[in-house]
Amino acid sequence: MRAPLSWVLWDVKDTLLKVRLSVGEQYCKEAVKMDLTISPVEVNAAFRQAYQHYSSTYPNYGLAQGLHGQSWWMGVVRDTFARCRVQDPALLNKMAENLYHNFSNSENWEVFPDSEKALKSCSSLGLKLGVVSNFDSRLEGILRVCGLLSHFSFLVTSEEAGVAKPTPAIFLQALQKCGVPAASVAHIGDHYVNDYLTSRSVGIHGFLLDRHNQNHPNVPQEHRLSSLEELPSLLRLHMD
Known part of the structure; x- marks a missing residue:
């Protein structure tokens, strides 16, 4: 039976639900606040590379290597912008922290x-x-x-x-x-x-x-x- x-x-x-805008568009919105001009196309390409690197090197948010969700995602964001020639560590950290929290907001998600x-x-x-x-x-x-x-x-x-x-x-x-x-x-x-x-x-x-x-x-x-x-x-x- x-x-x-x-x-x-x-x-x-x-x-x-899905992300409302592309990663490139959302990351670039944050970059503009920091007086940076980067194209969404460039950021999308850099993000794919950074995401693949972190996913293979630190799978599942790097839990086995002592990372967690926030530190993992902030690493992905820093790596993404670094691939777009942003070099200031303080600026990279600020954008990474802001974007991590921004993706908790309903404005960035579409049901x-x-x-x-x-x-x-x-x-x-x-x-x-x-x-x-x-x-x-x-x-x-x-x-x-x-x-x-x-x-x-x-x-x-x-x-x-x-x-x-x-x-x-x-x-x-x-x-x-x-x-x-x-x-x-x-x-x-x-x-x-x-x-x-x-x-x-x-x-x-x-x-x-x-x-x-x-x-x-x-x-x-x-x-x-x-x-x-x-x-x-x-x-x-x-x-x-």
Whole structure:
């Protein structure tokens, strides 16, 4: 007999909300305050390089090397601007600190139009909701200022958990909080490996949110959503 669905776990970034402007645009807004003129295109390219360097050298916010979310992100910002020929250490630190706090504000995040309705629909079906996200300690505050926090019974961030997707252990921590078997849990996320494959590897009903209609030939149609508006009817199939 199939276990009834009782929980839905959620990814956050690019699933429920997204960064409102490009990183280059947001970083350049801060640079202008410091009387610096840098093009968003140059900053975007520098950010990609800095982010890749820090992600490979100091994975999951560098927790294993004694870093944490804030120090990691400030390092990424400093490295980004340093690649754009900004050399003043005090200026680099000031911009890094400002941007770290700026990304906690609702002005820098945009909630997708279908997110709120989907979360409410899940609750109306009697399902409990939690978050599993590769994110730092700012996530709770960001969800609060974006008006989404009240929907969730718990949050598991990679900084708090000490492990990040696609490591299955982060989903196992979430399952402990759910207190039910994996077969009674669904997960919604936009990343094929981190969200879809990893959740399914531990027995969770993983569904891939594909807002941009990318071709994922290995994902059955019944596991794929082009919009969160499709979610309630999909979940009902696992509740009957």
